[in-house]
Amino acid sequence: MKASEIRAKWLKFFESKGHKIEPSAPLVPHNDPSLLWINAGMAPLKPYFDGRVVPDNPRIANSQKCIRTNDIENVGKTRRHHTFFEMLGNFSIGDYFKEEVITWAWEFLTDPQWIGFDPNRLSVTVYPEDTEAFELWNKKIGLPAERIYKLQENFWDIGEGPCGPCTEIFYDRGDAYGDLNDPECWPGGENERFLEVWNLVFSQFNHNKDGSYTPLPNKNIDTGAGLERFASILQDVDSNFDTDLFQPIIQKTCELAGVKYKQNEEYDVALKVIADHIRTVAFSVGDGVLPSNEGRGYVIRRLLRRAVRYGKVLGMDKPFLYLLTPIVGDIMGVYYPEVVEKREFIERVIRTEEERFHETLSDGLAILAELVENARKEGSNQISGPDAFKLYDTYGFPFDLTEDFAAEKGLTVDRDGFDRSMQEQRDRARAARQESESMKVQGGPLADFTVKSEFVGYTELVTTAKVI
Ligand code: ATP
Ligand code: MG
Ligand code: MG
Ligand code: MG
Incomplete structure (x- = not known):
């Protein structure tokens, strides 16, 4: 049935x-x-x-x-x-x-x-x-x-x-x-x-x-x-994931990546995560949530980035998620016409966000490679907190991503140091806000830039969410 x-x-x-x-x-x-x-x-x-x-x-x-x-x-x-x-x-x-x-x-x-x-x-x-x-x-x-x-x-x-x-x-x-x-x-x-x-x-x-x-x-x-x-x-x-609600998405992803479902455990997890996240992202964008650095928009940004990273497991190095949007529409459009009616808009939002993330990734990765090399030269097996924070703050490179890549090279990342740098940045932003009248105008968004790099649970109050 x-x-x-x-x-x-x-x-x-x-x-x-x-x-x-x-x-x-x-x-x-x-x-x-x-x-x-x-x-x-x-x-x-x-x-x-x-x-x-x-x-x-x-x-x-x-x-x-x-x-x-x-x-x-x-x-x-x-x-x-x-x-x-x-x-x-x-x-x-x-x-x-x-x-x-x-x-x-x-x-x-x-x-x-x-x-x-x-x-x-x-x-x-x-x-x-x-x-x-x-x-x-x-x-x-x-x-x-x-x-x-x-x-x-x-x-x-x-x-x-x-x-x-x-x-x-x-x-x-x-x-x-x-x-x-x-x-x-x-x-x-x-x-x-x-x-x-x-x-x-x-x-x-x-x-x-x-x-x-x-x-x-x-x-x-x-x-x-x-x-x-x-x-x-x-x-x-x-x-x-083996039902008709997910299979067409998984099959399309397989086709794009040139892999087969149910032949490799790691690929299967990636295929499932991607199929799951694209539904969430497509439907949320369809309901007016845009990727951003706060509230719901941040949840969507994190989900999309997570899907892109799982795409990398399948060897996908360029935007592909947006190509799954029409499939979500084909499957769900019978009861939720919005995913079909707003398809072009959803596709555009997802594609733009994917492209931005890929730029971030390639910039950040080049720097990360250097950091890994320097750490090795110094006989250390850890990326420092301030370095990880700089990647995050300047290149939008999420902490968990730094951690994943470091782990692949056999290194760890100093989480406490990262948190301390984050706190220092917040304190500086606050102090600057109090000092400068002109900064007051931009103070909120600037201070909010250092959002926590964690998923906002669905129970979180909307006071932190952007009102859409
Ligand atoms: P579970 O124990 O499996 O996590 P739950 O007890 O948290 O489910 P309820 O809050 O009772 O779920 O939600 C009612 C129904 O919604 C569940 O019986 C289940 O069929 C479905 N459901 C809940 N969470 C999910 C989910 N994350 N994905 C898919 N279906 C879900
Ligand atoms: Mg229950
Ligand atoms: Mg239960
Ligand atoms: Mg549950």
Whole structure:
């Protein structure tokens, strides 16, 4: 079953249960300073959940574009994580509750008319005190008790506000993906066998200022399921990257690089990272985020540069990412027309940014080569902090890149020294700002130039982000 069919089935199923279908919101949150990116299907619907806005229909379903940069290190390593993915969701704003949502989830997953998973492969986790959810799975659905795991972490609570227990549904991918004797091999453990497909959150309490919990008068349901994960199961492939959502991108990259997929582990990681990052970058640019040195723009710049560096692993020394943009459009355009409509713009932005980075790379690399040579002459096996900082500050050469290249030559880089130079630079900028009236005008951007060379997590406040 193609991913686009799965998405369509989801929407049709929930429509048949009286839900209104909401289109995906843009990746940039609207009026929500607590989020850098939309990271879940529920995020753009918050005004309904906290009662600021009353929806026409209390039942809503969607397929929402999401970005989770906190999963970046997992990309290419696990079979199931992306920085950009689609979350399928169904929501009840003070309408239906546990019984309906569990019953419908089971129907959608196991009825051959919809997804048709083998029911014997499904297991769930519940919050230990949520006997109601346990009973529903066990008595109403008929799931054997040994396939219902009680998990303390199954409680959604982000501090003050609505919160509650959740129940998560896992698909057992079978012996080839993990040995049941391994203590981590169960639905709550670190393994690739039990694939988490769907999270059902029962928002039934209010977490009060004083730390107490009181039942909410209007209980809500918030669910999220990963489209790419459904696709990997339904297309009977090893990982999300082997589905029709990623394969055309990977194949095109192979063609451009003259390599083959699944012949070399290192190449495969690079191909997956590139396929992942190009989706994130293309969609964000399509939603108006431009590469820059702060906030969201910085996340995009880092992702794009990271993809370029993985391109180098495949031997690609000139811009190529922009050539993948039309493929993203071909795959996703059916549901997200913006990637097709804005294709030329997205391509231009990506190409320009790639070209700039290549210039930076070649300038920086020449200097780095000299630094390595000098270090060797002096009998040192380390690049100094101030030298690494100069590369960063003058040539825009990211620290981790310096580190990677140094490592290839058997050298390390002095991170503490780099951080100290960065701090000195900040102090100087601040002092200069205070001294000179004319500098005050440019003070902000100048001081901000020494941004941290780390990914800004999706939880970071937008106060650091450029407002677009
Ligand atoms: P995991 O434990 O696999 O990291 P999660 O518990 O962090 O997932 P939730 O926050 O519960 O995920 O999100 C709801 C659903 O969205 C998940 O059950 C999964 O199907 C999907 N999902 C979450 N994060 C990702 C991701 N980075 N890439 C692809 N799909 C994801
Ligand atoms: Mg996660
Ligand atoms: Mg999880
Ligand atoms: Mg989860």
